[in-house]
Amino acid sequence: MSDNHEESFSVFTKVQLSGILFKKSFAPHSNKWSKRFFVVKEGFLLYYSESEKKVFDKKGYFNIHPKGVIPVGGCIIQASTELGQDYVIRITSDSFVHGYVALGTETRYDQDRWIQVLQEAARITWENSRMGESIIRDLESQGLQLNKEKQSYVEVEKFKYLGATVTNINDTREEIKRRINMGNACYYSVEKLLSSSLLSKNLKVRIYKTVILPVLLYGCETWTLTLREEHRLRVFENKVLRKIFGAKWDEVTGEWRKLHNTELHALYSSPNIIRNLKSRRLRWAGHVERMGESRNAYRVLIGRPEGKRPLGRPRRRWEDNKMDLREVGCDDRDWINLAQDRDRWQAYVRAAMNLRVP
Numbered sequence: 001m002s003d004n005h006e007e008s009f010s011v012f013t014k015v016q017l018s019g020i021l022f023k024k025s026f027a028p029h030s031n032k033w034s035k036r037f038f039v040v041k042e043g044f045l046l047y048y049s050e051s052e053k054k055v056f057d058k059k060g061y062f063n064i065h066p067k068g069v070i071p072v073g074g075c076i077i078q079a080s081t082e083l084g085q086d087y088v089i090r091i092t093s094d095s096f097v098h099g100y101v102a103l104g105t106e107t108r109y110d111q112d113r114w115i116q117v118l119q120e121a122a123r124i125t126w127e128n129s130r131m132g133e134s135i136i137r138d139l140e141s142q143g144l145q146l147n148k149e150k151q152s153y154v155e156v157e158k159f160k161y162l163g164a165t166v167t168n169i170n171d172t173r174e175e176i177k178r179r180i181n182m183g184n185a186c187y188y189s190v191e192k193l194l195s196s197s198l199l200s201k202n203l204k205v206r207i208y209k210t211v212i213l214p215v216l217l218y219g220c221e222t223w224t225l226t227l228r229e230e231h232r233l234r235v236f237e238n239k240v241l242r243k244i245f246g247a248k249w250d251e252v253t254g255e256w257r258k259l260h261n262t263e264l265h266a267l268y269s270s271p272n273i274i275r276n277l278k279s280r281r282l283r284w285a286g287h288v289e290r291m292g293e294s295r296n297a298y299r300v301l302i303g304r305p306e307g308k309r310p311l312g313r314p315r316r317r318w319e320d321n322k323m324d325l326r327e328v329g330c331d332d333r334d335w336i337n338l339a340q341d342r343d344r345w346q347a348y349v350r351a352a353m354n355l356r357v358p
Contacts, residue, residue: 016040017117020053022085022104031083033104036067043073043121070101077118079111087111089118164219172223180236183216187240194243204244205268212240220277221284224316230274237273238264271353278324279353286349289339324352
């Protein structure tokens with residue numbers, strides 16, 4: 001192989017052929033066929049997931065990390081038939097574990113076209129090792145370039161990370177609003193169960209705690225709540241509880257009416273949503289404080305960002321949640337040392353769960 005050919009090889013150059021084929025499973029005695037996106041490049045047959053075809057058609061180059069690579073150099077390429085596939089391409093080689101690789105096409109025309117291209121690719125053998133080394137070097141070189149491209153960052157107003165929405169101004173209001181909407185979706189999905197007369201009130205409460213509440217409070221340990229957001233959460237919980245406990249007969253008016261908030265709290269013996277949230281925040285704060293300096297969460301906790309806060313009333317910070325400790329009779333100024341005592345901190349966490357929020 002000449003040096004000119006070695007220099008011209010690139011993952012961005014035109015491939016011999018590409019398209020969707022059916023690949024038979026490599027497992028012995030298996031007749032399972034799956035769709036894969038195949039690319040013929042020099043003496044190699046690379047295959048990817050079916051979705052990779054859209055990327056290839058849009059960008060014009062193929063990923064250098066395929067699901068598999070089949071060297072077709074020196075292989076025997078011929079038409080065949082298999083159970084469930086009429087137009088099969090069989091690639092046979094002594095170096096294959098199972099002796100051959102079976103690919104399927106949808107039409108005879110596609111079968112003939114792929115066989116012709118693969119037979120031409122099979123003429124490239126491993127006798128010229130310089131070609132193989134050149135391909136590997138070039139792929140690695142292109143791979144490094146692609147990795148550098150992945151390291152470039154795009155500034156956005158918000159993005160989703162681990163299921164939570166993160167904004168460029170570190171505002172949790174949008175995430176809280178999104179969580180309430182998702183809680184509403186869960187509520188309406190089980191609304192018929194909550195209003196069913198066949199289920200007991202205790203079972204309905206368990207449905208609320210195990211289906212709706214975990215979705216609503218996902219990631220609440222990092223929230224900073226204002227009174228308005230606390231009110232929105234309590235309104236949502238009261239809506240669910242009213243559906244569970246139903247209406248009440250008013251002997252004065254002689255009509256059915258909705259339960260008042262105080263009546264709901266008396267019927268619902270478990271801690272309300274605000275007490276639950278505050279307890280989770282304190283538990284997470286103690287856990288982060290005990291992590292140690294090698295953990296990123298701890299470094300964020302003790303870190304001090306550069307710059308000045310804007311004019312006006314400062315926004316509530318996550319660190320301000322330590323004021324929850326005052327409600328249980330603890331001095332929040334020494335909370336870092338208190339968090340090191342796991343048992344004592346757990347006592348404060350349990351006390352926060354039993355807080356009475358008006």
